[in-house]
Amino acid sequence: MKRLHIYFLGLTAALFYACSPYEDRITPADPAGIQLDFSVTQTPGYDNQVTLESKTKDVIPFWDYGFGTTKNAKAVVILPFAGDFFIKYSAYGAGGPKTDSVKVTVSENDPKFFASELYNLLTNGADGKTWVWATDVPGGYCFGNGPGNADKPAWWTVGTAGLRDQGVLDDEMTFDLNKNANFTILHKGVTTKGSFALDTLNKAIKINGADISWGNNVTYNIIKLNNNELTLVQQGDGWRNLWLFKRKGFVF
CATH class of the missing domain: 2.60.40.10 (Immunoglobulins)
Structure with a gap:
């Protein structure tokens, strides 16, 4: 065969x-x-x-x-x-x-291809899911860096004020599986469309044709993804940059 x-x-x-x-x-x-x-x-x-x-x-x-x-x-x-x-x-x-x-x-999105729970948590399927900065996360810092195993910013820390200064506070990112693996970011009233590649085995994601809010155009590791929280990191040697997002509408 x-x-x-x-x-x-x-x-x-x-x-x-x-x-x-x-x-x-x-x-x-x-x-x-x-x-x-x-x-x-x-x-x-x-x-x-x-x-x-x-x-x-x-x-x-x-x-x-x-x-x-x-x-x-x-x-x-x-x-x-x-x-x-x-x-x-x-x-x-x-x-x-x-x-x-x-x-x-x-007739339907392939249940075998999208068997990993990560797809639904990230995208909510064809309907899509929108993510925003987790500005009300406990501690108040949703961007920054820290040691290589950090799960939140520890060295350089950025909260609401810093995001506002950078002009990214109101950014919204949407992932969906509507006829493709779609990624959309709304920044300062301008919508940019791209796509994403999700590596479910290594828990990593690459955005094509766009980037996450205040991103570094790299492949990001996913260290937290549940129905309400998405934490991405850029992993270095003994350090990592961290982005903490939440589902739009969710309150900690």
Whole structure:
């Protein structure tokens, strides 16, 4: 049995062929002589899993399924999110590429892919969760640094006044799983959209296309994440920077 390992958001899903026909498509031959023949098949009862099969003769296949690409003639891929998606198939022959696409509908976010509790705690799924500075945390300091095992700022400490001086006090960050792993930050009335990659094994997160409030554009370690609290750190050698956030609306 052939296996294909799909890597997405820092996770690995090992997938197997277990599908029934969804759509077979044959197109008329173009002037270059390429007649596309391919199939896209969703697994009954688990429509996040899709089998791609190129049957076009004498070409190099190329698939773009939105969350990755593959050149394999036959591959099993995962579409992690609910929604409508287009799978693009290209066949490269002597006369150049010929392309077609198939629309597929995924009924729900993949319960296997998002099995870790960290996803729901961080995002509240497709509905999203908004995080703000934990200015009322006991001790009053929600940003700063400290020794390598610190769980709160200890050396340099910043609270409400310091955040206001930096212009970040009212920043809001939202994570959601609505058709992608989305990250949005609202800063001084301006919304910046990006995405995030969550490493559930090592409890780390990387923001792409944006950054957390007053961030350092690094991969952050998660040292606390529950329904109401999110503490991120930049880990150094014997030191760490700390960011303490809370769920918007939560009061300590």
